[in-house]
Each structure stands twice: as C-alpha cells, then as structure tokens.
Amino acid sequence: MANVYAGELGITTGDRDYVFRPSLLAMSKLGTPEELIGILRDVQFEGSYATFPYSAHRAYDLALSLLHVCHVGEDDRGLDRLIGCYREVKGRLRYVAGSLPFRDIHVLGARLAVNGMVGAPRKTKSGGKPSNRFDPAEFVAAAQAHLGLSTADAWQMTMIEFQRAIEAKYPPSEAEKKEVEAPTREEAEATVAYIEQFRKRKLATDKK
Numbered sequence: 493m494a495n496v497y498a499g500e501l502g503i504t505t506g507d508r509d510y511v512f513r514p515s516l517l518a519m520s521k522l523g524t525p526e527e528l529i530g531i532l533r534d535v536q537f538e539g540s541y542a543t544f545p546y547s548a549h550r551a552y553d554l555a556l557s558l559l560h561v562c563h564v565g566e567d568d569r570g571l572d573r574l575i576g577c578y579r580e581v582k583g584r585l586r587y588v589a590g591s592l593p594f595r596d597i598h599v600l601g602a603r604l605a606v607n608g609m610v611g612a613p614r615k616t617k618s619g620g621k622p623s624n625r626f627d628p629a630e631f632v633a634a635a636q637a638h639l640g641l642s643t644a645d646a647w648q649m650t651m652i653e654f655q656r657a658i659e660a661k662y663p664p665s666e667a668e669k670k671e672v673e674a675p676t677r678e679e680a681e682a683t684v685a686y687i688e689q690f691r692k693r694k695l696a697t698d699k700k
Contacts, residue, residue, distance in 0.1 A: 499607035499652040501562075501600055503574065505591065510574060512562040512600070514608030516628040516654075517647040521561045525625035528609060532626065535598075535605045552594065555601020562604050611651030634658075
C-alpha cells in the first residue's frame with residue numbers, strides 16, 4: 493500500500509489497490525519549471541462544481557493529469573475506470589466519469605501537487621519571496637551530490653523524502669530551529685475553522 497510518510501496516496505476499491513507517488517520524475521512530466529508553479533497554484537482552486545467555471549475545469553483537468561503521472565503501475569484501463577478519462581464520442585471529445593467522485597479526484601490531485609512540489613511545509617519567519625519556478629532536476633542533482641544517490645534513485649524520490657534525507661544529513665542548528673515560528677492562536681483557530689467548513693461542504697455534497 494501507499495507510504496503516506498513519503499507523500500504517497502492510496503485508494504482501495506473492491507479488491508484493487510491504487511498507489512500514487514508524487515516523485516520528482518512524475519512532476520517533471522507535467523511541464524516546464526515555470527509551468528509547474530502555475531499547476532501548483534491552479535490545481536488548488538476552490539469553487540462550485542455545480543456550475544464548473546473555467547477555473548474549476550482547469551483545476552479538475554490538472555488533478556486528472558497529476559493522478560495519471562503519479563500512478564504506480566501500468567493498468568491504465570483500470571485507472572480510467574476509477575478516475576474517468578476523455579474519449580471521442582460521436583466525433584467530439586467528452587469526459588467519461590469513473591467511479592471516484594469529482595471532488596475526491598480534485599482533492600487527491602491537489603494533495604499530490606503539494607506533496608510533489610512543496611513537500612512537508614515548514615513554517616518559517618516571513619520575508620522570503622515565493623518562487624516562480626519549480627525545477628525537479630535541481631533537486632535530483634542535489635540528491636546525487638549530497639546523498640550519493642544514482643540518477644534513477646534520485647528521480648524516484650519525493651520532495652518529502654528529499655527534505656527528510658537532507659535534514660538527517662545536515663541537521664539544523666539550534667539557532668535555525670529557533671527561527672521557526674509556532675502558529676499564532678489566530679492562525680490555529682483559522683485552520684480549525686477551515687477544516688470544519690470543508691467537512692460540512694463535503695458532507696452536504698455526499699448527501700446529494
């Protein structure tokens with residue numbers, strides 16, 4: 493099954509197990525370093541699935557792409573039955589839904605993007621500028637140089653594995669540890685409120 497500590501996701505349906513691994517190789521298949529940052533941003537769109545505006549369409553399509561490139565295995569037909577696929581129907585390209593609900597596909601795809609490009613988020617002091625690119629090849633080179641991995645093994649790493657391996661080899665100093673900020677009470681309350689709202693929305697969707 494999936495190794496969630498490495499950033500993998502798993503789905504079990506019937507007697508089938510599906511594993512999705514957001515490796516550096518999988519991320520590289522989605523686009524250029526500049527395009528990957530756009531994918532990370534756009535796939536996390538939150539909106540109504542009832543009207544499906546353009547942003548929701550793009551977020552959903554990106555989620556499908558992420559699930560495809562991260563899927564471990566070669567049973568594409570079985571994966572299509574799970575998440576759906578685009579097919580030509582009477583001369584027009586149409587999406588044929590699978591057994592997994594739209595919202596679940598979106599959430600899983602967004603999580604794979606975060607696990608694959610952000611890794612395990614670290615809360616640090618503000619002041620840094622957000623990056624406008626994500627280049628998997630740079631992390632592969634760092635894994636080879638600092639961790640002694642082969643090219644093949646480095647490409648199969650996830651960002652979470654890379655982060656933990658680098659931290660294990662180069663532990664942060666006490667001064668660096670003190671620079672990490674704990675969440676404020678307001679931030680913690682906002683996070684709890686967001687989770688509660690998300691659960692309510694999902695419960696309302698599941699009842700429809």
